[in-house]
Amino acid sequence: MAQIQCVLKDEAATLLLAQQLARHISGGLTIFLHGELGAGKTTFSRGLINSLGHKGNVKSPTYTLVEPYQLAQLVVYHFDLYRLRDSEELEFMGIRDYFRADSLCLIEWPQRGAGYLPVADLDIHLIFEQEHRRAELTANTAAGHRILKAVADDEK
Numbered sequence: 001m002a003q004i005q006c007v008l009k010d011e012a013a014t015l016l017l018a019q020q021l022a023r024h025i026s027g028g029l030t031i032f033l034h035g036e037l038g039a040g041k042t043t044f045s046r047g048l049i050n051s052l053g054h055k056g057n058v059k060s061p062t063y064t065l066v067e068p069y070q071l072a073q074l075v076v077y078h079f080d081l082y083r084l085r086d087s088e089e090l091e092f093m094g095i096r097d098y099f100r101a102d103s104l105c106l107i108e109w110p111q112r113g114a115g116y117l118p119v120a121d122l123d124i125h126l127i128f129e130q131e132h133r134r135a136e137l138t139a140n141t142a143a144g145h146r147i148l149k150a151v152a153d154d155e156k
Contacts, residue, residue, distance in 0.1 A: 002139040002148045009132045014040045017135055018047030021122075024150040025052060027074040027102040029143055030118055032110040035126035040133055041108045044126065045078050048106065052076060065093065075103045081112040090116040122147060 008014045025048070033041040046058040053071045061067040061080040069076040077098045084090070090113050098105055099118055110117055121144035125136040139145040 002145050004135075004137045004148050004152060006135050007129075007132055008040065008126070008135055011040070011043055014043050014126075014133070014135075015047035018044050019051040020151055020154060021137075021147065022048050022051030023154070024147045025074075025104060026143075027104060028100070029121045029147075030099060030105045030107065031122045031124060032117075032120035033106060033108045033124050033126070034110070036128065039126040039128060041126060042080070044124065045106050045108070049076050049078065052104075066098070075100075077103055077105045079105065079107040079113075081107065081109040084109070084112045087113050087116050120144075 006013075006017065008017065033044060035041050042058075042060045049058045049069055052074075054069050054076070058069070058078070059067050061078050065079060065081065065084065067078045069078065081090075095113070095116055107113065107117065107120070110120065119140050121139070121141045123136075123138045123140060125138075127134045127136065137148060137151075139148045
């Protein structure tokens with residue numbers, strides 16, 4: 001299991017991390033975003049989606065559960081499962097149809113969808129630490145390892 005940790009001093013650092021990851025994102029990936037309310041999950045998602053080429057606002061899908069973004073090379077599905085009452089609701093909304101070779105699925109609060117979500121290629125934990133946040137990125141698949149290695153190589 002590969003892991004990268006970094007300090008995020010402010011919102012700009014969170015957006016920069018998203019931009020660094022975006023350079024290595026392709027279709028067929030799933031990223032889980034973990035953290036308390038206000039930890040920066042939606043900020044990270046906005047930065048990633050904009051860095052992938054979306055022009056315009058990135059809405060929080062808190063009430064809709066999912067917001068789609070059709071980009072040139074892939075479709076990004078941004079999920080926020082915070083208000084999900086029962087993970088079985090994901091089956092009723094056809095959750096499996098979103099995980100395709102031409103899509104990127106960003107999932108906030110993935111623990112609320114347990115049993116209905118695939119293994120994440122990357123788990124990103126955003127953690128409050130005094131006056132800043134810490135990001136822990138963990139690869140769970142070969143694709144996730146490839147991304148983290150590329151990001152680490154960029155830093156050299």
